[in-house]
Amino acid sequence: MPDHTADGLRDLVAAFLSHHDPGGERTSFLRARFDAGLAWVNFPVGLGGLDAPRHLQSVVDEAFARAGAPDNRPRRNSIGLGMAAPTLLRHGTPAQRQRFLRPLWTGEEIWCQLFSEPDAGSDLAGLNTRAVRDGDDWVVTGQKVWTSMAHRARWAILLARTAPDAPKHRGITYFVCDMTAPGVEVRPLRQLTGEAEFNEVFLSEVRLSDTLRLGAVDDGWRVARTTLMNERVAIGGRPLPREGGMIGVLARVWRERPELRTAGLHAEVLRAWVRAEAARLTALRLRQQLAAGEPGPEGSAVKLSFAGLAQRISGLEVELLGEHGLRHDDWTMRRPEEPDLLGRTATYRYLRARGNSIEGGTSEILRTVIAERVLGLPAEPRVDR
Amino acid sequence: MTNLLYDDDEEALRASVRALLAAHAPVSGTLARVDGDEPYDRGLWARLAGQLGAAGLAVPERHGGAGAGFREVAVVLEELGRAVAPVPYLGSAGVATRALLRCGDAELLGQLAVGRRAAALAVSVAAGPDAPPHAVVVADGPVLSGTVTGVADALPVDLLLVPADDGLYAVEADGPGVRMTPVVSLDGTRTLADIVFTGVPGRRIAAGEAATRAVTDALVAGAALLASEQVGVAQWCLDTTVEHVRLRRQFGRPIGSFQAVKHRLADVWVEISEARAVARHAADRLAVDHPDTALAASLAQAHCAAVAVRAAEACVQLHGGIGFTWEHPAHLYLKRAKSGAVAFGTADRHRAVLARLADLPGPPPGA
Numbered sequence: 053m054p055d056h057t058a059d060g061l062r063d064l065v066a067a068f069l070s071h072h073d074p075g076g077e078r079t080s081f082l083r084a085r086f087d088a089g090l091a092w093v094n095f096p097v098g099l100g101g102l103d104a105p106r107h108l109q110s111v112v113d114e115a116f117a118r119a120g121a122p123d124n125r126p127r128r129n130s131i132g133l134g135m136a137a138p139t140l141l142r143h144g145t146p147a148q149r150q151r152f153l154r155p156l157w158t159g160e161e162i163w164c165q166l167f168s169e170p171d172a173g174s175d176l177a178g179l180n181t182r183a184v185r186d187g188d189d190w191v192v193t194g195q196k197v198w199t200s201m202a203h204r205a206r207w208a209i210l211l212a213r214t215a216p217d218a219p220k221h222r223g224i225t226y227f228v229c230d231m232t233a234p235g236v237e238v239r240p241l242r243q244l245t246g247e248a249e250f251n252e253v254f255l256s257e258v259r260l261s262d263t264l265r266l267g268a269v270d271d272g273w274r275v276a277r278t279t280l281m282n283e284r285v286a287i288g289g290r291p292l293p294r295e296g297g298m299i300g301v302l303a304r305v306w307r308e309r310p311e312l313r314t315a316g317l318h319a320e321v322l323r324a325w326v327r328a329e330a331a332r333l334t335a336l337r338l339r340q341q342l343a344a345g346e347p348g349p350e351g352s353a354v355k356l357s358f359a360g361l362a363q364r365i366s367g368l369e370v371e372l373l374g375e376h377g378l379r380h381d382d383w384t385m386r387r388p389e390e391p392d393l394l395g396r397t398a399t400y401r402y403l404r405a406r407g408n409s410i411e412g413g414t415s416e417i418l419r420t421v422i423a424e425r426v427l428g429l430p431a432e433p434r435v436d437r
Numbered sequence: 438m439t440n441l442l443y444d445d446d447e448e449a450l451r452a453s454v455r456a457l458l459a460a461h462a463p464v465s466g467t468l469a470r471v472d473g474d475e476p477y478d479r480g481l482w483a484r485l486a487g488q489l490g491a492a493g494l495a496v497p498e499r500h501g502g503a504g505a506g507f508r509e510v511a512v513v514l515e516e517l518g519r520a521v522a523p524v525p526y527l528g529s530a531g532v533a534t535r536a537l538l539r540c541g542d543a544e545l546l547g548q549l550a551v552g553r554r555a556a557a558l559a560v561s562v563a564a565g566p567d568a569p570p571h572a573v574v575v576a577d578g579p580v581l582s583g584t585v586t587g588v589a590d591a592l593p594v595d596l597l598l599v600p601a602d603d604g605l606y607a608v609e610a611d612g613p614g615v616r617m618t619p620v621v622s623l624d625g626t627r628t629l630a631d632i633v634f635t636g637v638p639g640r641r642i643a644a645g646e647a648a649t650r651a652v653t654d655a656l657v658a659g660a661a662l663l664a665s666e667q668v669g670v671a672q673w674c675l676d677t678t679v680e681h682v683r684l685r686r687q688f689g690r691p692i693g694s695f696q697a698v699k700h701r702l703a704d705v706w707v708e709i710s711e712a713r714a715v716a717r718h719a720a721d722r723l724a725v726d727h728p729d730t731a732l733a734a735s736l737a738q739a740h741c742a743a744v745a746v747r748a749a750e751a752c753v754q755l756h757g758g759i760g761f762t763w764e765h766p767a768h769l770y771l772k773r774a775k776s777g778a779v780a781f782g783t784a785d786r787h788r789a790v791l792a793r794l795a796d797l798p799g800p801p802p803g804a
Contacts, residue, residue: 313800322788333714337441353710423699
């Protein structure tokens with residue numbers, strides 16, 4: 053019987069480290085860690101895990117970090133780790149899990165998400181990309197948008213319409229898309245910050261083997277719900293110390309530049325500080341609920357609050373800094389792997405934060421979801437079902 | 438690390454308080470009571486304090502208490518807020534108990550713990566940790582004279598803790614020279630009192646610095662614990678409103694299916710989720726007497742008071758006409774919530790405390 057306690061896992065890590073040099077070659081170290089079940093401990097044995105409780109993951113990660121071991125650069129592959137992996141685990145065939153999970157976890161293969169389309173944003177189920185069966189293959193044609201990491205990705209999770217005449221939620225199939233296949237074209241999508249975190253992806257008669265289908269034909273919406281549920285958790289779940297986020301930047305400016313202070317701004321800074329601390333404690337409480345095995349719906353609360361707060365704090369920072377607050381660092385089109393929210397100018401923070409209430413579910417949709425799924429209020433009459 | 442959840446014992450305590458309130462303090466009864474001459478429910482207090490032992494939760498066992506702590510007191514307050522129950526629990530089991538713990542008065546703590554007596558700190562409802570009350574009561578030897586106005590949770594108690602110019606005194610509330618006059622108050626479930634002391638004999642339980650610290654720490658406890666009551670008030674308002682908008686139909690559909698209604702209630706739910714984390718944090722810090730307690734308490738009042746007010750205002754608004762009547766209990770919660778925005782100091786005053794504790798000073802003098 054495996055010892056699924058914090059001490060038991062620390063012993064396993066220590067034993068692993070006695071056979072594998074954390075200073076050695078990165079990829080082979082990470083592969084070995086996966087094979088030892090120390091990648092994501094809550095996953096099944098043989099797929100990088102130990103069937104251990106999820107909250108023990110931090111114990112393992114900390115033990116490896118203390119030993120100076122390389123990590124799998126999780127932020128470079130957040131779609132893969134946060135969304136593709138749980139979906140593959142839940143809906144993938146044994147062959148698909150064997151093929152995809154290890155290089156996904158080690159970071160050898162980056163993943164992206166081909167969900168949103170120009171005409172299917174909040175109403176994702178209205179997507180138009182078509183997949184047509186042709187022998188053992190599917191032929192996919194359409195346009196996707198807001199795809200981060202598409203220019204680096206080896207694989208994508210893809211939603212395409214397979215039954216155009218069925219009600220829209222019942223005619224979608226979920227695929228893994230080979231980003232190197234002929235007909236896949238990736239173009240940067242420049243955003244209002246000047247940079248391009250995202251891409252447009254054009255799919256022109258892309259042939260995908262039926263072995264890349266995830267779940268049953270026309271059952272892709274149900275599969276996608278696994279992915280989207282994990283998206284909200286991934287966005288809402290990071291623990292921060294007090295003043296650990298954007299509020300820390302504002303507080304530092306406030307302390308270091310007494311000449312900028314006015315009574316009115318003081319009141320606003322204090323209000324923002326209180327809200328930031330409340331949001332931080334709420335996220336902490338959510339983590340404690342998850343660790344105790346009682347996940348609550350508070351993830352959507354955290355996501356909503358975070359978006360509003362980031363916008364308010366960054367807007368306040370621009371005004372506090374006055375003329376200096378209007379100085380931007382760089383409009384050239386860069387290709388960052390993730391937004392640099394704390395390192396750049398206040399203008400950047402202000403602009404990038406506008407996206408926080410749009411990406412991963414707009415704040416408007418999120419409020420409707422909370423009202424209907426958490427509070428149990430009746431849905432609005434709909435004309436599209 | 439701070440535990441922001443409820444443990445099994447706390448959930449069990451919540452269940453027994455909720456059952457007691459359902460049986461003996463339905464909101465309909467509280468609504469009838471605010472029209473009567475007896476604003477506080479002494480029968481309910483006897484059951485809560487004596488029968489359930491809730492009065493002594495924060496009192497150590499060696500003084501006859503339950504030896505639990507302020508986390509548990511906070512859970513009781515959530516339920517009392519949910520029922521907008523007219524009992525002096527916050528004032529006696531919270532504020533006065535904290536003052537007596539600081540003074541180390543074993544005898545009085547023991548009497549409070551078993552519910553034999555109830556106590557109130559004789560300060561204005563608006564006194565907060567930022568502004569300990571002016572010593573309006575003057576001691577001449579052990580004899581007190583002066584006036585304190587707007588005291589909450591004082592009318593039904595038999596013991597007053599009176600800050601005077603040279604210390605903190607214990608005074609019999611029904612003793613000679615004490616005149617307590619009910620105030621026609623916004624919140625009829627926590628009626629205030631003006632108290633005049635005329636040559637009243639008292640017993641000094643703390644002097645000088647110790648007395649100041651006892652009073653300040655008691656007010657910190659009040660600010661921290663009131664947040665849990667506010668969470669309960671807000672939760673009742675949300676639950677009741679959700680129930681109403683699911684059933685109430687206009688334009689051929691439940692009004693809860695309209696997006697304007699949904700989004701307002703979603704915002705209330707988000708705010709309550711946050712307020713609960715902030716209130717649990719404050720209760721947890723208070724329970725272990727953490728150095729961060731004053732910060733956590735001011736954070737709690739800077740945040741939670743307004744959450745309860747917005748929830749109660751949404752409750753009145755989304756009930757429409759019925760929400761504006763005397764007959765519907767929504768106004769009891771609105772009045773409790775709004776009074777809470779003043780109690781133990783306004784949000785603005787607590788933000789000023791946070792400015793000091795979190796090192797976010799205001800403009801330099803003369804700027």
